[in-house]
Amino acid sequence: MAASRRASFDQSRRAPSAGGAPPRAVDPDGLRAEAARVLSRATKRLDKARARAAACTQREAELFVDPAPFDADLMALPNRAELASAEASEAAREAALRQLVEIIAELDTKAPRLPYRTYMCADGAEIRVGRTAPKNDRLGCDAEHRDADNCWLHASGRPGRPGSHVVVRACQLGGAELPREVEMNVAMLAAKDSKANTGGATRSCHSFGSLLNQCRIPLHGPTWTCMSKDYPYQMQAFSPNEVATWGTFIQSIVPLIAHERTPFKEVPAGRTLRWDAHTRAELADGAMPAASDEEIRISVTADWGAGTMEADAVGAGMAGMSPHYTVHMGDVYFMGAAAEYDTNFWGVPGWPTGKGVKFPEGSRGMFTLTGNHEMLSQGDTYFNSVLPRCGVKNDDGSLAGMPTSFGAIETAHWRVIMIDDSYNSYPDGALSAALDSLDLKAECKMPDSHVAWLARVLGDPNDKRGIILMGHHNYRNAFANSCIDHAKQIAGVLPGEREIVWLYGHIHSFQMQNAPAKVDNDRNPLKAWSRCLGYGAFTQSVPPDTASFDTETTQAWDRRLYKTLTLTSATGPKDEDVVFNGWAELRLNGPQAKLRYYTFGCAGGNCTGGGPSFDYADKTELATETFVVQSTGDVALVEQQLSGSLQLTSLPPPVANVAPMLAVHEPYVN
Structure with missing residues (x-):
């Protein structure tokens, strides 16, 4: 060579010409995105103006057919002329912006x-x-x-x-x-x-x-x-x-392949792993959190540790909810190794000119659970390096560490139980893990000592607080078989047939399954309202429009197209349509638990450009639902709103007052 x-x-780059700095270049892509964003806002304003005018017209018609309308009702009518003028103004602005967007779209940016x-x-x-x-x-x-x-x-x-x-x-x-x-x-x-070059690894x-x-x-x-x-x-x-x-x-x-699995972390002597959500204090055996009017906010997702711009967008959305606690229900890719945790979870830049992606911390704590990918590396990094950097926060804001891979956050009405259903994913070592993962297999049976802890925490029949489970492996799946060994273990420690909420990941999509009407040990060991949150960041093809498994419980799933990936497959170039990524927000307020499910929004509503231009405030709300704990300890779904963009099955609504919601909401205000 x-x-x-x-x-x-050591010379610097050449100085600009004597004529001064070159004229500032126009960024057509940025201009196009900004124009689309402004148009989206204008369309929303126009829709609202039309809705106000239509409501006024309808109310007028109702009053005019009334033979004796009340004066107060007539006086309460808005000025129809002003509403019409406002509607016309918004319509003109929206039309002008739409024309501008069309003009900018024709700019040659190649x-x-x-x-x-x-x-x-x-x-x-x-x-x-x-x-x-x-x-x-x-x-x-x-x-x-x-x-x-x-x-x-x-x-x-x-x-x-x-x-x-x-x-x-x-x-x-x-x-x-x-x-x-x-x-x-x-x-x-x-x-x-x-x-x-005619050979070699390039x-x-x-x-x-x-x-x-x-x-x-x-x-x-x-x-x-x-x-x-x-x-x-x-x-x-x-x-x-x-x-x-x-x-x-x-x-x-x-x-x-020659590595042995990292030993499971047992419950340390004198520890309960039960934390008061309000005070962050670890509760003694038999102790209950004091009643409080404070609402507890928890942001949760799964399969998030991908180190992509989509993961960054989801993390920013979670942090934007101002959570007290954040929970990651497992899977840092590819195999939960130290370098992957650095860039894909702790936010360490992978190289000097790059950046890392950091999982958000809650104001009171951050928890991360095992997934099967952490166990591909035999759990070494997770158990020895990650657990000490998680947990509830000390008074100085530092994280106190998690002594084990499971625990509970509790209030006077609720128990949020975080489980480790992934330690036994690949019990026969790394070689077995490699072969099983190629065949998409993973076990979910929990260690005996973990089940013993669950029996102590959940087994008291006099504790009537609601139960919300969080773990990695799915209990339900609309498109493939599920692992239910962990569900059988949990059913074995619950007093009676308690109805619970179960949030999980592993399946890289958003799904909603109803609690089964009857319990049986083979398919339905638990009455659980199951919600799949495995859409944190990992790539997932757009699922079918028909459920093929768990058809008796599957209610809805998200199959909207986020973007099309261009891949190099074994047979040549291949396009793959993938879905959006997102997270859930859990709010505990007395006996009420409200869950909201989100995907990220993109600047101007356009997610096809592939650039890191996410507008974190503009998010899509897929569903909102409210659960209430009953005097029996069962968790009842009392209210549900579903986005019109979700794929629904023919199952009857699980609750009488299921209401539709718009496909895209205004930013949620805390």
């Missing part, structure tokens, strides 16, 4: 294709690799694409095979020589993009899609790490239809 180096690496591919090193150096032989010449010779102080390199091809030209924007680095790691990166990229970040245009190639280590422009990963990296997903997974798990 020949190289022509610049004289000095930039000319550059003659090179761009990669970024971990230390910020930009590497440009020529696409073809003619474009190699443009990259190496045109001043438009290289400067005098850049480093130009050439990989010679074998006879009859063209080589590759590479330019390093070396002015971004300090020192007189290229760092050795940059040279190695350049060498591998040049070899990969030339025809000289990989392009572009295989994941256009957002993954920055790549770090470590000098030491078995894998290449491809990242999106701003986030550790993007959705394509987790699709089972993406070839590279399985390669990364297999490369990650092979070193762990």
Whole structure:
């Protein structure tokens, strides 16, 4: 490889021309998104103006047919002329904005294709690799694409095979020589993009899609790490239809085959793992939280640890609810390893120019549970490094740590029970885990000591407080078989056939299942209002419009299209339609528990652009429901509102006052 180096690496970029700064460029994509957002608001204002005018007209008609209307009713009528004027004004504004959006939509935003591919090193150096032989010449010779102080390199091809030209924007680095790691990166990229390479392990970040245009190639280590422009990963990296997903997974798990499973954390002596939701104090055996008028807010999701911009949007939405507690019901991808927790959960940047994604903390605590993916790495990172960084908060705001992978948050009326149903996901070790996960298998039976703790916490027949379970593995699923071993264990410790609420993940979609009318040990061991929240961040194809499993209980699910991914499958290019990601908010207020289910909103309502332009305040509310604990300890659904965008089954409504709601709501105000 020949190289022509610049004289000095400490020169800065060339100064702007004497004519001053160039005119500010227009961002058509940003302009389009902002115009769409303003139009969306204007449409809502127009709808409200029309609704007010229509309500006035209807009320007038009702009063005019009344032979003796009350004067007070007549005086209460709004000024119809003013309402009509307001409606006309909003209609004119909406029409003008709609025309503006149509004009902006026609702007040509496609930039000319550059003659090179761009990669970024971990230390910020930009590497440009020529696409073809003619474009190699443009990259190496045109001043438009290289400067005098850049480093130009050439990989010679074998006879009859063209080589590759590479330019390093070396002015971004300090020192007189290229760092050795940059040279190695350049060498591998040049070899990969030339025809000289006829074998060996090379990989392009572009295989994941256009957002993954920055790549770090470590000098030491078995894998290449491809990242999106701003986030550790993007959705394509987790699709089972993406070839590279399985390669990364297999490369990650092979070193762990000889590892033993981390020992299960038992309940420490003298501990109950029951925390008062109001005071954060750990309750003694037999003690009950004092009654309080304070409403407790808990934000919860599952399958969130993906490190994508979608995960960041969901986390911001959860934090925006000002929760007292946040709960993650398991799965940090790919396998809950330390580096994955760093970037995908704790928010540590994966490299100097990137960023990490941090799970939000509640004002009083943050809990994270096991998922089957944490157990792919035998639970080492989760049990030894993650648990000490979670739990309720101390007075100084630090997290006190979780001694085990389960626990309870309690009020005078409710018990929120967080369970570990994933420790035994792969009981036969990492090799079994690899094979089972390829076949999408995982067990959900809880350890005996965990069940013994549940018996102490839930077994008192005189404790009539409502029960809300949170755990990773699903008790229900509209589209495949479910694991019910954990449900049988819980049924075995409950006093009688208690009716409960169960929030879970594992299935990467939002689903709602009703409590079964009858209990049987084979299919319905529990009377549970089951809600699947596994749509935290992981990729999920749009589900069918018909449920094929749990048809006797499935009520609704979300199958709206978020965006279409372009993948590289085993058989060639493949498009995959995926659904939205989201979270739930639980509010405990006396004997009442209100659940709201959300997905994130995007700027101007447009989520197809793929850019990190989420408008966190603009969220979609899928459903709202209210449960009330009865004197028997059963949890009854008393009120429910469902979005018109949900897919519904033909089951009768589970409660008399089920009301429809709009597909998109105004931002919820705490």
